[in-house]
Amino acid sequence: MADPTDKMENIINLCKRRGFVFPSSDIYGGFNGFFDYGPLGVELKNNIKQAWWQDFVHRRDDIVGLDSSIIHHPTTWKASGHIDNFTDPLVDCKESKMRYRADQLFFAPVRVAGETIGYVSVLEDETMQAKAEEMANEMKRKQAKQGALEPLTLKDYTEAKPEEHALIPSPATGKPGSLTPPRSFNMMFQTYVGAMQDASATAYLRPETAQGIFINFKNVVDTGRVKLPFGIAQVGKAFRNEINPRNFIFRSREFEQMEIEYFIAPSADWQTAHQGWIEGCLAWFESIGIPRAKLSLYPHPTEKLAHYSKGTTDIMFEFPFGVQELQGVAARGDFDLTQHSDVSGTKLDWFDEAAKARFIPHVIEPSVGVDRVFLALLTTAYHEDEVEGEKRVVLRLPARVAPFKAAVFPLLKNKPALVERAEALYRRLKKRFNVFYDESGNIGRRYRRQDEIGTPFGITIDFDTIEKDAGVTVRNRDTLEQVRMTEDEVVRFLDEQVNG
Ligand code: GAP
Secondary structure: OOOHHHHHHHHHHHHHHHOOEEEOOHHHOOOOOOEEEOHHHHHHHHHHHHHHHHHHHHOOOOEEEEOOOOEOOOHHHHHHOHHHHOEEEEEEEOOOOOEEEHHHEEEEEEEEOOEEEEEEEEEOOOOHHHHHHHHHHHHHHHOOOOOOEOOOOOEEHHHOOHHHOOOOEOOOOOOEOOEOOOEEEEOOOEEEOOOOOOHHHEEEEOOOOHHHHHOOHHHHHHOOOOOOOEEEEEEEEEEOOOOOOEOOOOEOOEEEEEEEEEEEOOOOOHHHHHHHHHHHHHHHHHHOOOOHHHEEEEEOOHHHOOOOOOEEEEEEEEEOOEEEEEEEEEEEEOHHHHHHHHHHOOOOOEEEOOOOEEEOOEEEEEEEEHHHHHHHHHHHHEEEEEEOOEEEEEEOOOOOOOOOOEEEEEOOOOOHHHHHHHHHHHHHHHOOOOEEEOOOOOHHHHHHHHHHOOOOEEEEEOHHHHHOOOOEEEEEOOOOOEEEEOHHHHHHHHHHHHHO
16 A cells, blocks of 8 residues: 555545545535535544634633634635735636646656757646656657757646746646636635625625734723733634645635634744744644644745745645645734724734833734644554454554544344443443444454444443453453443543543
8 A cells, every 4th residue: 555646546435435525516416626524524624623713712721712713704815815815827728628727737848958948837746846857758759850958847737927928838738728827716706695696795705714803803802801822712614716636635615724823922032933833833743643744944035035924934745645734833923914904993902001002913823724634644554554463454543633532332242231331331421422233243343433433442241241240351452452340430531531
């Protein structure tokens, strides 16, 4: 299973087969860029959101929560800069009608002994350099050119000169002449509010949860619970009309974000606060089961910063399809509060009692996609191994996030005493944890079914349980160790494993 494409295929299949993630609108053939979370997926997703909320809101004194509406007053997006700047460069292939993000379409002139003999183009991925070199060699061979092929330097299509647009082949057809120049494409989904369907009724589905926080800054401050520095956290859906949704739930058109706007005084050292948040987020990922070794940092070059940012570092994760952004940690300065103050005419500032001064706070923003954390956890947890000579798929999900915390089994389903006791334990555990009951098939098969969906513990009621009052066996999914404990001990044990 060394091939990363196989690993993604296996995970996508498992997600569909066991009810983690389905393609959206499956019966209508799916809907590109949208997904539905099934009975197990919704549990894993809720557990991720709950762990994040517990750790960043409930367990801290300096962060409060918010749940704003998804559709804001449309002026929000003018003030925030999204109407003017939230764009991706789009390129169309006139022949195939395919659309690409220009910054994900790479090209290079093919030069042999000082002469340009054509262009090659490839879509961005880990292997694009090798693919482009293969195409260049093929072009040289077909044109029977003698001499050395010069090294290929791939650039993205936004860097192409106007005279090159007609020379770069479309990735769809392999032929030049059909690609348009890049143009800006705004990624916000539009809708209309009210009965009129004209420009005055246009509104937007939020492309980030962040703006809901900024426009509620005054409301939160006025409720009086916060003291600078403090944060406002929000979890919720965001929508982006991505040109090229891809890699399963990694880049979709409807997704969920967990965002914090952490407000600091303008005189505070923002670099230190920014670094503190980067380290805090790395530690959190580790705490929920994403290994540090698979995480890395990508500080954005100054010239590529988003319109609002003084500095952004992405926390990257080694997905099977390459190292990609998991979380962004941005220092947004006072950009957003200043913009909303200026455009709305409502002062969004802070009165510092000690200094008897008013100022607009600056902000550090850790922002992460729930769906990406979900995928990072799944790809980390997915393993294939062998137990007692039988192959198994196992999801080594930590108990805190696993959909089911334990499964309860009577050893045999045709022994009423075993079944009765197992059902009673199941009912007792279910009051506190999400647990599963299964009596069908042999016990090995039942273990395998739970291993595949990441249930960390299998609890079996056997004859010793009822005849000798010898407790139940608790089997550990990862170590395969089986330990006997009383039913009271099981409750304490699960509590420790799930809630820490
Ligand atoms: N408020 C800042 C903001 O939205 P971003 O880097 O555009 O910044 C933050 O998005 C996070 O949201 C990303 O790190 C990623 O985890 C998630 N995200 C962004 N676009 C996504 C998409 N199309 N599909 C899934 N998750 C996405």
